[in-house]
Amino acid sequence: MTIRRVVLEDAPILSKLGADTFYDTFKGTCTDEDMDGFLVDYFNIEQVQKELSDADDYFYFAEVDGKAVGYIRIKEDYTAFETMKQWKALELKRLYVSTDYHGKGVAQALTNLAFEFAHQHQYEVVWLGVWEFNFRAQKFYQKMGFEDTGHKHDFPIGNTPQTDLWYWKFLNK
Numbered sequence: 001m002t003i004r005r006v007v008l009e010d011a012p013i014l015s016k017l018g019a020d021t022f023y024d025t026f027k028g029t030c031t032d033e034d035m036d037g038f039l040v041d042y043f044n045i046e047q048v049q050k051e052l053s054d055a056d057d058y059f060y061f062a063e064v065d066g067k068a069v070g071y072i073r074i075k076e077d078y079t080a081f082e083t084m085k086q087w088k089a090l091e092l093k094r095l096y097v098s099t100d101y102h103g104k105g106v107a108q109a110l111t112n113l114a115f116e117f118a119h120q121h122q123y124e125v126v127w128l129g130v131w132e133f134n135f136r137a138q139k140f141y142q143k144m145g146f147e148d149t150g151h152k153h154d155f156p157i158g159n160t161p162q163t164d165l166w167y168w169k170f171l172n173k
């Protein structure tokens with residue numbers, strides 16, 4: 001497996017991988033209409049190109065035999081959880097691995113890359129939101145040293161309300 005930064009030319013691959021993995025994760029937790037709308041809004045090619053054009057928005061692919069099987073998105077962005085402004089804080093905005101590669105170390109490798117990035121750039125804390133019923137992801141993040149902050153926020157998929165828990169990991173721990 002190799003990990004590399006995603007570049008603008010990868011937009012079609014990221015758009016498909018992003019949509020497929022989001023669908024696989026959240027299918028059945030919202031209406032079909034809400035799912036379709038979310039996929040169109042967040043993974044359309046123009047949106048993905050816009051995000052990839054932002055030099056401060058970091059996407060990395062994990063690739064096996066040259067095929068992207070997972071990705072991570074990290075960015076310094078306090079808009080969703082302003083409490084984090086008291087620290088130099090890196091948001092782990094997304095971590096999605098194709099189902100066939102769950103439990104195989106791909107997610108660990110991508111998360112470790114985020115920690116290395118955070119150390120290199122002197123971040124004090126890495127934080128993320130995880131759906132309250134996504135128990136596999138919660139277990140994974142706990143395994144990687146994250147803790148529940150006790151704070152929550154709304155993360156609706158279209159008109160379907162959902163709640164995310166904020167997790168964090170301080171890097172001096």
Ligand SMILES: CC(C)(COP(=O)(O)OP(=O)(O)OC[C@H]1O[C@@H](n2cnc3c(N)ncnc32)[C@H](O)[C@@H]1OP(=O)(O)O)[C@@H](O)C(=O)NCCC(=O)NCCS
Pocket residue numbers: 021025095096097098101102103104105106107108129130131134135136137139140143
């Ligand atoms: C979340 C994700 C990145 C984790 O990567 P992974 O390779 O599956 O993680 P791991 O297998 O190393 O760890 C998952 C742990 O949860 C456990 N687990 C699996 N299903 C579980 C469940 N329903 N409830 C509780 N724990 C569960 C596993 O046994 C494992 O723990 P263990 O290593 O002690 O046995 C990956 O599953 C994924 O991409 N999921 C879909 C996208 C997603 O949910 N992203 C997170 C959005 S915030």
